[in-house]
Amino acid sequence: NAGVTQTPKFRILKIGQSMTLQCTQDMNHNYMYWYRQDPGMGLKLIYYSVGAGITDKGEVPNGYNVSRSTTEDFPLRLELAAPSQTSVYFCASSYSIRNEQFFGPGTRLTVL
Amino acid sequence: GENVEQHPSTLSVQEGDSAVIKCTYSDSASNYFPWYKQELGKGPQLIIDIRSNVGEKKDQRIAVTLNKTAKHFSLHITETQPEDSAVYFCAASSEKKSSGDKLTFGTGTRLAVRP
Numbered sequence: 001n002a003g004v005t006q007t008p009k010f011r012i013l014k015i016g017q018s019m020t021l022q023c024t025q026d027m028n029h030n031y032m033y034w035y036r037q038d039p040g041m042g043l044k045l046i047y048y049s050v051g052a053g054i055t056d057k058g059e060v061p062n063g064y065n066v067s068r069s070t071t072e073d074f075p076l077r078l079e080l081a082a083p084s085q086t087s088v089y090f091c092a093s094s095y096s097i098r099n100e101q102f103f104g105p106g107t108r109l110t111v112l
Numbered sequence: 113g114e115n116v117e118q119h120p121s122t123l124s125v126q127e128g129d130s131a132v133i134k135c136t137y138s139d140s141a142s143n144y145f146p147w148y149k150q151e152l153g154k155g156p157q158l159i160i161d162i163r164s165n166v167g168e169k170k171d172q173r174i175a176v177t178l179n180k181t182a183k184h185f186s187l188h189i190t191e192t193q194p195e196d197s198a199v200y201f202c203a204a205s206s207e208k209k210s211s212g213d214k215l216t217f218g219t220g221t222r223l224a225v226r227p
Contacts, residue, residue, distance in 0.1 A: 004155075033214070041219065041220070042118075042217050042219040042220045043156070043201065043217045045215075058214060090155050090156070092155070097144070097214065097215065098143075098144040098163070100146070100158040100161070101146075101148075101156075101158070101215065103155030103156050103157065104155055105154065105155055106154075106155055
């Protein structure tokens, strides 16, 4: 099993550009999450999904969008990149909320 | 919603000594408390978790204690080794529908083990 994979690993965007961060898991988990981690800080939940077709906002959803058309994939969309979105983004998945979350390796995004 | 506070933010110990990290939570309905370890450049990884029906859980050199009355839980690492150096996060989740199906993380503790 590959676990949770994320692409790309690194990206530099200009202000106003758009991009999609990809996340795929092969563990057949229903629950998937997107977090951002600013330097020296903790994890902030952006969006999460409890199954295909179901998504919900987390703590910091503004400026982002998600979709969940399959169990395996949970892409995160940035429509108009801003410097405040410079961060490391982690995708995670779990069997349920009270089970281990498996994290991907992260995407380091810089917006200039 | 849930609020999780974590202390200290940094901790330096001598190899072989013990390390203790403490967290408090605000939602009395929270019933699942995991601890994650994040090594440099990697995603967090679960090291131990505890549910509200037990007060203590051990796994080799790692133990977690939970005090539901006081709403706090702690991570204890004994006989620390250099490879224990990392950032540690506590988290909590509730079964309350209004809380949603999500974990609330603490702000993290950077542990440094001096050889």
